[in-house]
Amino acid sequence: MDEAKKKPTPLNRFGNPAETEIPKNAPLAEKPGHRLRTSGQIVDRKALSPENSASSPNAFSGPSFRNPRERFRFDGHKLLYHLDRVQSWQSGERIAPIHIDMGLTKFCNIACLYCYGVVQNMAKGSMIAPEALLRFIEDAGRLGVRSIGFVGDGEPTLNPAVYDAASLAKKKGIDVAMATNGIELDLTRADEILRNFSWIRFNLSAGTPEGFTRVHQASGALFDNLVEKIRTLARLKKERGYPCTLGLQMVLIPECVDQVLPEAELGKKLGVDYFVVKHCSDSEYKEIGIQYEDYLKLGELLAKAEAMSGPDYTVQVKWDKINAAGETAIYKNGFRKYDICYGTPFLIQISGNGKVYPCGPFFNKERFFCGDIHETFFYDIVRSERYWAVQKDIQESVDVHKDCAIGCRQDYLNKFLWDLKNPPEHVNFI
Numbered sequence: 001m002d003e004a005k006k007k008p009t010p011l012n013r014f015g016n017p018a019e020t021e022i023p024k025n026a027p028l029a030e031k032p033g034h035r036l037r038t039s040g041q042i043v044d045r046k047a048l049s050p051e052n053s054a055s056s057p058n059a060f061s062g063p064s065f066r067n068p069r070e071r072f073r074f075d076g077h078k079l080l081y082h083l084d085r086v087q088s089w090q091s092g093e094r095i096a097p098i099h100i101d102m103g104l105t106k107f108c109n110i111a112c113l114y115c116y117g118v119v120q121n122m123a124k125g126s127m128i129a130p131e132a133l134l135r136f137i138e139d140a141g142r143l144g145v146r147s148i149g150f151v152g153d154g155e156p157t158l159n160p161a162v163y164d165a166a167s168l169a170k171k172k173g174i175d176v177a178m179a180t181n182g183i184e185l186d187l188t189r190a191d192e193i194l195r196n197f198s199w200i201r202f203n204l205s206a207g208t209p210e211g212f213t214r215v216h217q218a219s220g221a222l223f224d225n226l227v228e229k230i231r232t233l234a235r236l237k238k239e240r241g242y243p244c245t246l247g248l249q250m251v252l253i254p255e256c257v258d259q260v261l262p263e264a265e266l267g268k269k270l271g272v273d274y275f276v277v278k279h280c281s282d283s284e285y286k287e288i289g290i291q292y293e294d295y296l297k298l299g300e301l302l303a304k305a306e307a308m309s310g311p312d313y314t315v316q317v318k319w320d321k322i323n324a325a326g327e328t329a330i331y332k333n334g335f336r337k338y339d340i341c342y343g344t345p346f347l348i349q350i351s352g353n354g355k356v357y358p359c360g361p362f363f364n365k366e367r368f369f370c371g372d373i374h375e376t377f378f379y380d381i382v383r384s385e386r387y388w389a390v391q392k393d394i395q396e397s398v399d400v401h402k403d404c405a406i407g408c409r410q411d412y413l414n415k416f417l418w419d420l421k422n423p424p425e426h427v428n429f430i
């Protein structure tokens with residue numbers, strides 16, 4: 001509306017602007033208790049009838065569903081859906097992890113610029129032996145582990161047992177998922193893959209062959225092959241009705257900023273379910289060299305990418321971590337909103353060589369080594385004194401502000417558990 005034609009805001013008796021939203025047809029109370037700061041006019045709630053209240057909030061028209069259900073929870077945690085195990089932990093029980101992230105190998109076939117696996121000491125040819133992997137899955141089922149992500153320090157598809165492990169996990173009632181660069185994904189087993197995995201996330205931080213070569217340090221021809229594989233998988237999933245979720249994930253570093261929009265478009269064309277953009281987790285020594293304040297300049301670009309979402313395709317940015325540097329200037333130095341890491345009994349990480357640790361950033365640190373699934377049954381590792389001594393050591397000795405990787409996997413859990421462990425006064429007044 002033209003500024004000049006705007007109705008002037010009425011002033012109250014003190015000369016301050018004071019405007020109500022009382023509809024014209026609303027019945028007014030004859031005797032308001034006293035004058036409010038606006039005027040003496042208040043609505044007579046008793047006199048409201050469905051006819052004259054149609055334009056008022058008292059019409060009670062029912063939920064209008066303006067908040068669609070969040071399809072994925074990329075930017076947060078799901079511990080609220082496992083309160084049984086949270087309660088057991090609170091009462092001091094030695095619980096089984098709800099989720100395990102694990103590498104199946106300790107090497108890769110490409111060389112992404114942001115690879116955290118490199119700071120975890122990659123070792124060419126090193127992987128979990130197939131029989132140890134399958135035995136581990138059996139044990140995870142016995143313990144009550146609810147999900148396993150083949151998300152770790154090496155490329156999982158380079159372990160020949162990856163598909164059999166997924167199939168066994170499914171049989172044992174464990175949800176299984178995988179993050180892969182996709183290059184060696186065996187599409188002759190496409191049906192098996194789509195049947196057994198709950199989701200597959202392609203670690204792809206480029207939308208063009210040039211971008212792929214720059215960020216993943218691999219040939220543009222590999223990009224073309226990969227894109228065709230993803231397209232085929234997305235088509236088969238739809239044609240054959242598999243529920244497996246397929247997504248693309250970009251780890252945002254300066255070298256792939258120009259790839260955000262091309263990849264958002266690519267994802268839509270390929271028919272995947274989502275494209276997610278996340279921050280890059282740097283190590284405690286900042287070996288990847290991420291300047292977290294730089295993310296704050298990219299809001300507009302990232303919002304543009306999110307606007308490409310549609311009914312069957314979600315583009316989502318992990319804003320919580322992307323904007324963390326804006327929330328507190330000290331975040332860039334690794335300071336967190338809690339002081340103790342309580343998350344590791346719920347979510348542990350296993351290296352691609354079979355060694356069990358409470359978390360990925362502590363791979364190769366002997367002090368936190370819990371056992372090796374080649375040498376000890378995983379069932380026994382989780383029930384051992386050593387495992388629980390390590391968990392205790394994490395809580396008592398680790399300074400999460402200084403000793404840890406920035407934005408580690410357990411970060412969201414830790415915020416929630418810290419709150420649970422440090423309740424405010426009067427918790428019954430919910």
Ligand code: SF4
Nearest residue numbers: 341359361404408410
């Ligand atoms: S907070 Fe520290 S100890 Fe806990 S999981 Fe993260 S990196 Fe590991």
